[in-house]
Amino acid sequence: xxxxxxxxxxxxxxxxxxxxxxxxxxxxxxxxxxxxxxxxxxxxxxxxxxxxxxxxxxxxxxxxxxxxxxxxxxxxxxxxxxxxxxxxxxxxxxxxxxxxxxxxxxxxxxxxxxxxxxxxxxxxxxxxxxxxxxxxxxxxxxxxxxxxxxxxxxxxxxxxxxxxxxxxxxxxxxxxxxxxxxxxxxxxxxxxxxxxxxxxxxxxxxxxxxxxxxxxxxxxxxxxxxxxxxxxxxxxxxxxxxxxxxxxxxxxxxxxxxxxxxxxxxxxxxxxxxxxxxxxxxxxxxxxxxxxxxxxxxxxxxxxxxxxxxxxxxxxxxxxxxxxxxxxxxxxxxxxxxxxxxxxxxxxxxxxxxxxxxxxxxxxxxxxxxxxxxxxxxxxxxxx
Amino acid sequence: xxxxxxxxxxxxxxxxxxxxxxxxxxxxxxxxxxxxxxxxxxxxxxxxxxxxxxxxxxxxxxxxxxxxxxxxxxxxxxxxxxxxxxxxxxxxxxxxxxxxxxxxxxxxxxxxxxxxxxxxxxxxxxxxxxxxxxxxxxxxxxxxxxxxxxxxxxxxxxxxxxxxxxxxxxxxxxxxxxxxxxxxxxxxxxxxxxxxxxxxxxxxxxxxxxxxxxxxxxxxxxxxxxxxxxxxxxxxxxxxxxxxxxxxxxxxxxxxxxxxxxxxxxxxxxxxxxxxxxxxxxxxxxxxxxxxxxxxxxxxxxxxxxxxxxxxxxxxxxxxxxxxxxxxxxxxxxxxxxxxxxxxxxxxxxxxxxxxxxxxxxxxxxxxxxxxxxxxxxxxxxxx
Numbered sequence: 001x002x003x004x005x006x007x008x009x010x011x012x013x014x015x016x017x018x019x020x021x022x023x024x025x026x027x028x029x030x031x032x033x034x035x036x037x038x039x040x041x042x043x044x045x046x047x048x049x050x051x052x053x054x055x056x057x058x059x060x061x062x063x064x065x066x067x068x069x070x071x072x073x074x075x076x077x078x079x080x081x082x083x084x085x086x087x088x089x090x091x092x093x094x095x096x097x098x099x100x101x102x103x104x105x106x107x108x109x110x111x112x113x114x115x116x117x118x119x120x121x122x123x124x125x126x127x128x129x130x131x132x133x134x135x136x137x138x139x140x141x142x143x144x145x146x147x148x149x150x151x152x153x154x155x156x157x158x159x160x161x162x163x164x165x166x167x168x169x170x171x172x173x174x175x176x177x178x179x180x181x182x183x184x185x186x187x188x189x190x191x192x193x194x195x196x197x198x199x200x201x202x203x204x205x206x207x208x209x210x211x212x213x214x215x216x217x218x219x220x221x222x223x224x225x226x227x228x229x230x231x232x233x234x235x236x237x238x239x240x241x242x243x244x245x246x247x248x249x250x251x252x253x254x255x256x257x258x259x260x261x262x263x264x265x266x267x268x269x270x271x272x273x274x275x276x277x278x279x280x281x282x283x284x285x286x287x288x289x290x291x292x293x294x295x296x297x298x299x300x301x302x303x304x305x306x307x308x309x310x311x312x313x314x315x316x317x318x319x320x321x322x323x324x325x326x327x328x329x330x331x332x333x334x335x336x337x338x339x340x341x342x343x344x345x346x347x348x349x350x351x352x353x354x355x356x357x358x359x360x361x362x363x364x365x366x367x368x369x370x371x372x373x374x375x376x377x378x379x380x381x382x383x384x
Numbered sequence: 385x386x387x388x389x390x391x392x393x394x395x396x397x398x399x400x401x402x403x404x405x406x407x408x409x410x411x412x413x414x415x416x417x418x419x420x421x422x423x424x425x426x427x428x429x430x431x432x433x434x435x436x437x438x439x440x441x442x443x444x445x446x447x448x449x450x451x452x453x454x455x456x457x458x459x460x461x462x463x464x465x466x467x468x469x470x471x472x473x474x475x476x477x478x479x480x481x482x483x484x485x486x487x488x489x490x491x492x493x494x495x496x497x498x499x500x501x502x503x504x505x506x507x508x509x510x511x512x513x514x515x516x517x518x519x520x521x522x523x524x525x526x527x528x529x530x531x532x533x534x535x536x537x538x539x540x541x542x543x544x545x546x547x548x549x550x551x552x553x554x555x556x557x558x559x560x561x562x563x564x565x566x567x568x569x570x571x572x573x574x575x576x577x578x579x580x581x582x583x584x585x586x587x588x589x590x591x592x593x594x595x596x597x598x599x600x601x602x603x604x605x606x607x608x609x610x611x612x613x614x615x616x617x618x619x620x621x622x623x624x625x626x627x628x629x630x631x632x633x634x635x636x637x638x639x640x641x642x643x644x645x646x647x648x649x650x651x652x653x654x655x656x657x658x659x660x661x662x663x664x665x666x667x668x669x670x671x672x673x674x675x676x677x678x679x680x681x682x683x684x685x686x687x688x689x690x691x692x693x694x695x696x697x698x699x700x701x702x703x704x705x706x707x708x709x710x711x712x713x714x715x716x717x718x719x720x721x722x723x724x725x726x727x728x729x730x731x732x733x734x735x736x737x738x739x740x741x742x743x744x745x746x747x748x749x750x751x752x753x754x755x756x757x758x759x760x761x762x763x764x765x766x767x768x
Contacts, residue, residue: 149590150608152624154538200584200741202612204620206533206642224534226612226622228586236588238610238624240536244642258590258628357584357743 002319003065003089004029006058008079010042012162013070013093016300018046020309021068024316030058034071059083066117066315069093072167073174077102080118080337081109089117089326091315095174095182096120096340100348100365103341110337117318117326120340122186123307125333126314129266130255132285134191134333136264136273137257144275145259148192152256153184153239157301160223160243163212169219176221177203178347180241183304185229185346186335191257194231195342200359201227201350206244227350230359251301269303341365386703387449387473388413390442392463394426396546397454397477400684402430404693408700410450414442418455443467450501450699453477456551457558461486464502464721465493473501473710475699479558479566480504480724484732484749487725494721501702501710504719504727506570507691510698513650515717516669517641518575520648520657528659529643532576536640537568537623541685544607544627547596553603560605561587561625562731567688568623569613569730570719575641578615579726584743585611585734590628611734614743635685653687725749 005026007014010033018028030050033039043051050061055075058064059082066089069079077097083090090110096103110118124130136144160168160176167173181201189195203222213219223244229237255266262275269287274280317330335343342364349360389410391398394417402412414434417423427435434445439459442448443466450473453463461481467474474494480487494502508514520528544552544560551557565585573579587606597603607628613621639650646659653671658664701714719727726748733744 150588150626152626200586202584202620202622204534206644226620228610236586236610238586240622240624242534242536242642258626260590357582359741 002026002316004061004063006030006032006061006064006067006088007048007070008032008055008058008067008075009070009093010034010038011166013300014042015045016305017068017070017308018042018048020305020312023309024312026066026312026316027063029063030061032058032071055079055082059086059088065089066091068121070121074098074102074167077105080106084109084113084116084118087113087116091117091119091121091311092337092340093121094186094335094340094343095179095347096337096344098172098174100341100344103337103344104365104367106337107341117315117331118337119311119331120186120335120337120343121308121311122183122190122335122339123304123311124183124187125190125335126307126310127269127303128287128289128310129269129271129285130187130191131333132271133255133257133264133266136271136284137191138193144262144273145257145264146261146276148235148257148259150256150258151188151192151235151237152258153187153237153254155180155184155240155253156242156250157252158243158250159207159210160221161207161210161213161219163210165213165217169213169217169221171205171220171222173221176205176219176223177225177241177243178222178351180243181225181227181239181350182343182347184239184241185343186339187255188229188231188237189339189342190333190335191255192231192235194233194235196229196231196237196346196349196362198230198359198361199227199346199349199353201225201353203351203354225350227353229346251303253301253303269306386410386700388445388447390414390416390445390448390451390472391432391454392416392439392442392451392459393454393477394418394422395550397684398426399429400689401452401454401692402426402432404689404696405452407693408696410696410700411447413447414445416442416455439463439466443470443472449473450475452505454505458482458486458551461489464490468493468497468500468502471497471500475501475503475505475695476721476724477505478570478719478724478727479563479731480721480728482558484725484728487721487728488749488751490721491725501699501715502721503695503715504570504721504724505692505695506567506574506719506723507688507695508567508571509574509717509719510691510694511653511687512671512673512694513653513655513669514571514575514639516655517639517648517650518717520655520668521575521641522577528646528657529641529648530645530660532619532641532643534640534642535572535576535619535621536642537571537621537638539564539568539624539637540626540634541636542627542634543591543594544605545591545594545597545603547594549597549601553597553601553605555589555604555606557605560589560603560607561609561627562606562735564625564627565609565611565623565734566727566731568625569727570723571639572613572615572621573723573726574717574719575639576615576619578617578619580613580615580621580730580733580746582614582743582745583611583730583733583737585609585737587735587738609734611737613730635687637685637687653690 031043039051069092168175204224225241271285272281314330353360415427423435453476552559588608655669656665698714737744
């Protein structure tokens, strides 16, 4: 039997997630929102029987064995650690908390309860084009493009910012392009299975207001990032993320991996290869599968929804048919909390580089002291 | 009457240039090559009556009043300065010499002989899509995309390297992607009429050998560059130049200028605009005009050939019908030797940034001391 699900979060993403969970056979038992009003709204729209604004009221429910955390990032660590502590499986949306200290707490909890599922939601890992791309680099086709020397990622999207002001508009809360940067950093380590040792980045906040967000609160989160990473083997990764003035709801993404003997490229949801001496690219995988439910009104890019859909499918497989037991294989390629910690370390280094105008070494935290800066940040958040 | 032309240079570019000059009505009187053999080969192919390997033999000819310098960059300054000194008009291919000292000598000569034409060949300035783009930014459409905040350039080409080893394969000689970087730097200042104050760049040399170049001499010039510039008003420019593993002879270029109220973009030879609130881009200029002569066998990208063709047309207009006189207007948008000096300063700063892993200030030389390093470089060149 599949575990009952509790969803932490409301609005856009919850409205995509709940139907998707149901489609795969999961029962959604409870919705948590920051305010009772928000929780009620989403529970009503999605026809979920229980809603609350008290975290424990979801976690302590006996009919909830799996929690999806899709709320504000500053709560990700708290809810994840609590949930694992009382024996619930956890899928936490990216980012894994606000900074490395948060992510480190999550890593420790997941290591302490290894029999529970603990994943970060990086849906691009489940997008078929990327799973095929990874296989081309690893398996039977190994050597077909030779040694990987360069990876280039380009993402253009209409807007990163929601209609109503929320954490996505706030730089300190991990919003805007920083969240998108995290997705790309994770995708690189998923595909190449290498980590960054050094990064350089430029961040910009071009959008300060939108027709709906133009009051006292303005947008502080960046909507543009251009960054470069040097990986352990010397491979260079260059990334350009644009999210302004492109028509709203537009989304395009191109991921190129250059080897010494050719290249692989994902455009949209399709994978192509160019081998040495060939006159043009050949299609390796063409994505013809369509999503079952309407996502046209969602601000979430389709590849992310599609990946999320596949991940929920993998979770279903993982839980299989036996009660309170699961197998690792179907979700073995998902991002772990350790992956989440690594992404935080890279994003932090990019932020630093943007300030220092220099390349920065990626430094993984191994300890989590609460510092003054962080205390102030928490105090500030409590007002949001 | 149009002035007689002397061409300094052989091979690929001379074989494109000579027919193009003739098409516009110019008479090509002499070809100069580094060796008599090379000079003879090109003179025979192009049916030019006089050829030589002695610079003065071209410059002193009474029937030559305009020289096109398309040979190795380390000779650009020497030939330009000499030619102006004996009263010949000069069009010098990019780059303007090897470094700022070279370019500075050229600038001084051009200032000393202001009644002579002295241009750097940056053909993209004459490509219709870019002249239209510039007009949209300047003229009647001003304000249509608001204040320019970001420019993004992406060039992908099959290969930068010729079949036989030459200066394009040598980093010290200004070859490879550095030359392409120069074209982009010039295009940015042409379109936005702003200069860079600070740059950051990463250069890589992925191609070391080709099927034809694999002996003692290997390719040292970079074939990849990713760089960022900050302009005087704070506008950010991000550039990605790829020239490896894309199918040979492929060429694509995208130039995006983002404003606060929309964007302009040149894809291939066409110009599009997206204004605030519009659902999609509109075509502003579509390039349907075809080149009159076969260029399919040329390694030079078509936009460059097309721009060169337009520039030669502008030169024809400038010389008009009166003997030994010319008007400035038709070539007023061409790159001057001062522009060439600026491009050198930016390229030098990008090189430094690649080594220092830091942003570098662009520093324009105002004096030209010959230093030890340069003497050694000249000594090395004399063997090429």
